[in-house]
Amino acid sequence: MLSGGFLLGAGRHGQRSQGAPEEMTMRLTTLFGRTMREAPAEAEQIGHQLALRAGLARQLQAGSFALMPLGMLALRRIEAIMHDELARIGAQELRTPIIQSSDAWERTGRYADYGPLMLRVADRSGRRLLVAPTHEEAIADLARREISSYRQLPALVYQIHTKYRDELRTKGGLMRMREFTMLDAYSLDADTAGLDLAYRAVGAAFERILARCEVRSVAAEASAGEMGGSETVEYHVRSAAGEDQLLTCAACGHVANAEVSLADAGGRCARCGGALLAAQTIEIGHIFKLGTRYSDAIGARYQSAAGREQPIVMGSYGIGLERLLLAILEQHHDGAGIVWPREVAPLDLHLVPVGRGARARQAAEALYEDLLRAGARVLYDDRDEAAGVKLADADLIGLPTRLLLSERLAEAGQIEVRPRGGVARDVELERWRGAAV
């Protein structure tokens, strides 16, 4: 980072961090969202059950959830990874409206095509509005207004924003939310060679995002559906409760969504004749080469270096954030609860004093204050609950490191440090505090 005030000057709040909140710490007595021993009966998927039991999310109505503070912290960490990886490929964040006029949608034909999946509204003057299920029309419309010359291309933009799809089925819990958060990116290029580059760059960024979230995914050939376009890949994660089916050829390794006819008439791989294996999956991302379908319909054109008017060549790229969160839970848990991947854990440390003695509690309070000053991300279980309850909640919430203080440990000047799912060891509290502060 820049080394001093010479360049940036000392702002009015120059002493303070200007990025993330400084005090990402929480006492469990103040945490909004309680843990539950049992998930509600309607939660069928393990990831959904864990989200409810650990207090990450709550259903408010059919297909509609509130993200509670612990779930929101995890979502913000996923977003930070997305911002980081997209900045690396030069993508710029913007934000387009959720409630949109039907005009551009009528021009692309999707006002009719989308059917009941799209909510339609009339405003006070009877004008036709809709709640956007995706944003290709808005981006093409913005490009039409903003871009006139080849000198303004290529452009690569994205947003992390709310979308709504009036899904028929809402049994899937967090997997099939009507209102959900999406990272949607859009590339604007002068030609298909530019689109090829953007498509590869965003695909690679998406794969790095999934890798940093420690989600094992598979890229599959897919059909473009109502989106249109020439080439498309879906990112799937395996889940017994998934609603998609992927076919993988045991011989050539080709993977496709079962909607795409990978099988020949005999039910073997259409490419090589190999045997096909089926797996249930959840789709968490999708990338499309759109071409000029949207720019043609909406009139998003630019003037080429040779002075010709040409349509902008578009690509569209999306990842569903709640589905990604669900996939993380599905892939990172044990019998006791969540085992958060380090980079997306809501907080890093779970501080637990146990027993009725005053010494453990005092040592925990002092340590909590130290950690707070040091800027650590810590959840402090300051409740008057039995040790069994506290330890079960620590396993259920599943933060990467548990710090345990008992009366015996406090008297010996020690603390037990246990990585979630790993082996505990006692270390000297003073030495540990020194390292932390």
Place this chain on the structure above:
Amino acid sequence: MLSGGFLLGAGRHGQRSQGAPEEMTMRLTTLFGRTMREAPAEAEQIGHQLALRAGLARQLQAGSFALMPLGMLALRRIEAIMHDELARIGAQELRTPIIQSSDAWERTGRYADYGPLMLRVADRSGRRLLVAPTHEEAIADLARREISSYRQLPALVYQIHTKYRDELRTKGGLMRMREFTMLDAYSLDADTAGLDLAYRAVGAAFERILARCEVRSVAAEASAGEMGGSETVEYHVRSAAGEDQLLTCAACGHVANAEVSLADAGGRCARCGGALLAAQTIEIGHIFKLGTRYSDAIGARYQSAAGREQPIVMGSYGIGLERLLLAILEQHHDGAGIVWPREVAPLDLHLVPVGRGARARQAAEALYEDLLRAGARVLYDDRDEAAGVKLADADLIGLPTRLLLSERLAEAGQIEVRPRGGVARDVELERWRGAAV
């Protein structure tokens, strides 16, 4: 910060920053959003004109704007200040749905009260939905499900999320957006003494947020309107184009929204008889003591320490982010463009090579690479434009520090550093690069 791997371990991406994007840098040739010499005629307010001219925002339909990358960067910096100040008072972020069932709204009576300001929708099965203009019902409903005991109180939660109000007039541009971003916080307390504490804490946090955005505001007595509740204060900023009118007593200093009858029959201060001064303003924030109106209607109750069922006592607190952005522009500009307050500037540095020589351009490219590696937040004007165009754009966009490289400066191994609106000075490039990297 924590000093090493002992505590947090070395994650798979331990070497990388885990917070904000690392590469907050941009070449102007790739920036989505161009500057304009003149604002469109319909933009009447200076803040709105500057937002359009500097490429921060674009109108997409009546009352509906896209935030372009530079505007989005400023919005994210405002959000970071909000997260920071709210974390300091122990508030926890959550997220509730925008599209809501009408059920809770019918119980509080606001489904009827809100009238045409609220968009109403039917889903595919004919169920009544709405696009939420505010979230008291959702929070009370969540509290009803989540809170059962006094031990879970107090709670203080917030979200930064999209709202929609179908405003009749949309001439106000960014001031009167139909779809807008709001910081809305909600306090849940066991009694009015708790509400009083929360109300003061959030009010103080809001004032710190406005101070860090360097917005001069005034707190005014207001009427609760359709929100209900016992005590309420509005935060206003002066603007000739504002749609509110504040009255200030020249004698006792009391300030009130003109909707509140501050004047006695003779048009003088009802409190002290002093003369009243009127000013046009924009409301950017509002805090309410709601009491039990929403929890009574929705059944959000808790069991007290004495075992009695009692309604949760609520408060509601909001700041409009686009209005705050507009207020910043209104209060921080000169004849040439925006003069960003340091903590909300989209980027910190504007690097401008001028002239046709190769040396200035080469020095600028090298410096840009250094700044990029150092994690500086820099906009690099790499266009082939005349010096006058580039310098006019630098003033218009208004980042805090302009770095200018001419052929003469580059030959002398120097760079011109000019704070926006301040005095330029030439410094040695090598020394400056050393400080930056």
